[in-house]
Amino acid sequence: MSERKLRVGVIGCGIGIFHIEGLQQNPRAEIVAIAGLDTDRCVSLQTRFDVPRRYGDYRELLAADDIDAVTVAVPNFLHSEVAIAALEAGKHVLVEKPLAQSSAEGERMVETANRLGLQLGIIFNRRGRHDVQIVHNEMERGAFGRIYHAKAWWMRRSGIPGMGTWFTRKAESGGGPLIDLGVHVLDIALWIMGNPTAVSVSAAAYNELGTRGKGEWFNTRLRTGKTDAPYGVEDFATALIRFADGATLQLDTSWAGYTRHSDEFGASFMGDNGGAEIDVRDYAETGTLRLFGDVDGMPSVTTPMLIERHGHGYIISNFVDAILDGRPVSPSGSEGLDRVRLIESIYRSAELGREVQIGGLPV
Ligand SMILES: NC(=O)c1ccc[n+]([C@@H]2O[C@H](COP(=O)([O-])OP(=O)(O)OC[C@H]3O[C@@H](n4cnc5c(N)ncnc54)[C@H](O)[C@@H]3O)[C@@H](O)[C@H]2O)c1
Numbered sequence: 001m002s003e004r005k006l007r008v009g010v011i012g013c014g015i016g017i018f019h020i021e022g023l024q025q026n027p028r029a030e031i032v033a034i035a036g037l038d039t040d041r042c043v044s045l046q047t048r049f050d051v052p053r054r055y056g057d058y059r060e061l062l063a064a065d066d067i068d069a070v071t072v073a074v075p076n077f078l079h080s081e082v083a084i085a086a087l088e089a090g091k092h093v094l095v096e097k098p099l100a101q102s103s104a105e106g107e108r109m110v111e112t113a114n115r116l117g118l119q120l121g122i123i124f125n126r127r128g129r130h131d132v133q134i135v136h137n138e139m140e141r142g143a144f145g146r147i148y149h150a151k152a153w154w155m156r157r158s159g160i161p162g163m164g165t166w167f168t169r170k171a172e173s174g175g176g177p178l179i180d181l182g183v184h185v186l187d188i189a190l191w192i193m194g195n196p197t198a199v200s201v202s203a204a205a206y207n208e209l210g211t212r213g214k215g216e217w218f219n220t221r222l223r224t225g226k227t228d229a230p231y232g233v234e235d236f237a238t239a240l241i242r243f244a245d246g247a248t249l250q251l252d253t254s255w256a257g258y259t260r261h262s263d264e265f266g267a268s269f270m271g272d273n274g275g276a277e278i279d280v281r282d283y284a285e286t287g288t289l290r291l292f293g294d295v296d297g298m299p300s301v302t303t304p305m306l307i308e309r310h311g312h313g314y315i316i317s318n319f320v321d322a323i324l325d326g327r328p329v330s331p332s333g334s335e336g337l338d339r340v341r342l343i344e345s346i347y348r349s350a351e352l353g354r355e356v357q358i359g360g361l362p363v
Contacts, residue, residue, distance in 0.1 A: 005030040006320045007066055010051075011058045011082060012073030013042040015096065018125075019071040020049045022316030029320040035061040058082050062089040069323060071123075071316065072096060075166040076173050080105035083120065087112045092119040094319045094329070098183045099336030101174030103344050106337040113333055120333030121319045124187045126265075127331060128314025130306045131289035132188055135269065135276045138291065139192050145273025146247075152189040153252040154181035154265035159217045160210055160235065160255045168210065168231050175347060176233030178205070181265065182253035183339050187331070188278075189249055189267045190339070196243035198342055198358045203239035205350035208257075210235040215256020239346045244359075251346075285309065 006029050010019045013036035023029045033053035036042040046054045055061045061070070062085055069092035072082050080100045083093045093113070099122050100106040113120035126132060138144060154177065161180070166172035173179065190196070209215040210231035236254040243249070261281055266288070268277040275292040285308040293300050315331070322329045342358070349356045 004324065006324055007032045007068045008320070009033045009035065009061045009064070009067045009070045009091075010073070011035045011061060011070055011086075012096075013038055013045050014073060016071070016073040017045060018310075018312035019073055019316060020045065020051070022310060022313040023071070023320070024049070025310060025313040026317040026320045028324055029317075032067050033061050033064065059085065062086055062091065067091060069094065069119075069319075071319075076101050076179070077166070077171065080109050083109050084112050087116055087118050087120070090116075090118070092121075092319075092323050092329075094121040094123060094316065095333070095336070096123050097125075097187075097336065097339075098174065098179050098343070099333060099340050101179075101340075103337065103341045106333075106340045110333045110337050119319075119323055119329045121315070121322075121329035122331050122333055122336035123312060123315050124184065124191075124331045124336075125311030125315050126184045126188055127191065128309050128311035129278075129285065130309055131278045131280075131304075132192075134289060134304055134306075135267075135278060135291075136192050138274075138276065139194070139269075143274050143291075143293070144269060144271025144276065147193050147269050147271045148247050149249070149270045150189045150193055150247070150267060151250045151252075152182075152185035152267040154185050155252060155254045155259050155261070155263075156181070156217075156256060157259055157262045158215045158256055159263060160215045160231075161217050163210075163213070163216050163231065168233055170232045173233060175343070176205075176207075176210070176235055176237070177253045177255040178234060178237040178346060179343050181255070182237065182251060183343060185253070185265055185267055186249075186251055186342065187335070187339055189251070189269075191331075191335075192267070192269060193243075193247060193249070195335070195338070196245055196247055198241050198345070199244050200242045200355055200357050201239055201342070201345045201349050202355040203237060203346040203349040204353075205234035205237040205347065207231070207234050208236065210256060234350075237346065237350060239349070241342065241346075
């Protein structure tokens with residue numbers, strides 16, 4: 001194992017705080033600098049975590065030749081620009097979800113990393129959850145048999161993350177809850193299903209509350225936006241995805257809607273030999289997993305005991321180790337691109353109001 005530390009810069013001072021916390025969990029990582037345009041937030045991060053250097057624009061950080069890798073936590077429309085510039089500056093990159101706003105941007109990111117022989121990873125931090133890890137391990141040991149149907153959902157009762165900020169402008173976010181929250185649970189479902197090849201999708205998207213100024217996030221994570229600003233993305237999307245092996249996935253995702261709970265996400269899996277359900281209310285980390293099987297011919301439900309994990313820490317620490325040990329980063333930029341392609345097809349189906357084919361098949 002290499003004794004050298006990976007010298008890392010963090011770009012973005014919002015959720016970038018989780019990047020710093022995550023990096024601090026791995027003694028093989030050294031946080032060299034942060035960058036962000038919102039000086040107050042960045043100064044407070046620098047002070048709190050004792051980060052040696054702070055920059056404004058990300059290009060200043062990329063010019064530093066003592067930085068091996070960067071983590072990227074900027075608005076979605078900047079992911080590809082920042083990631084490609086970082087790769088071209090010779091740095092490995094770990095980018096927040098979604099990989100990019102569009103598959104064209106994502107393809108350029110993956111192509112640049114491959115061409116330059118650098119690592120591109122994506123932060124699907126929910127993969128670090130203990131319940132998700134258990135279900136993935138159970139799948140790998142064959143406990144479910146063949147998974148033929150899954151459901152994935154992330155539903156918020158009133159959780160639009162900042163009216164009038166980049167989140168609600170399509171050109172800067174790429175979309176609403178589907179690309180923001182749906183991408184997490186879509187990734188969980190696809191990863192546990194063994195990354196099957198999608199062949200078609202039938203979807204619908206709605207914009208019922210956001211355009212009327214309803215459904216803004218009201219808790220402490222509220223961002224300050226202009227509440228009278230135009231709301232340009234969906235507030236609910238639903239999709240049925242078919243895979244080449246015959247399996248199906250139902251995906252529901254909302255930022256705002258008259259539903260039963262303030263914030264719930266999860267995924268359930270039906271296999272021909274067993275099943276599982278992860279059901280997370282208000283970001284709970286324990287009491288969220290049920291495994292379905294048979295005991296002595298009788299239907300059984302098992303509820304494993306779970307431990308809490310720092311999801312970003314899990315992904316970021318793996319990224320650091322993978323680079324220092326010369327292993328491929330997981331989750332990879334290519335997996336991020338696969339999710340963006342699927343999300344794009346979901347939006348396309350919703351726009352056309354009919355099923356669309358995927359993967360080069362005739363539309
Ligand atoms: N994985 C998760 O659970 C999770 C949670 C929240 C957000 N995110 C993702 O993280 C990303 C950022 O979201 P956020 O909520 O932190 O957004 P935010 O708007 O709160 O923060 C964005 C940051 O980017 C910085 N920035 C913008 N342009 C820059 C530039 N040219 N140079 C340097 N810094 C620049 C801003 O100054 C700010 O610090 C988004 O892609 C979002 O999808 C992920």
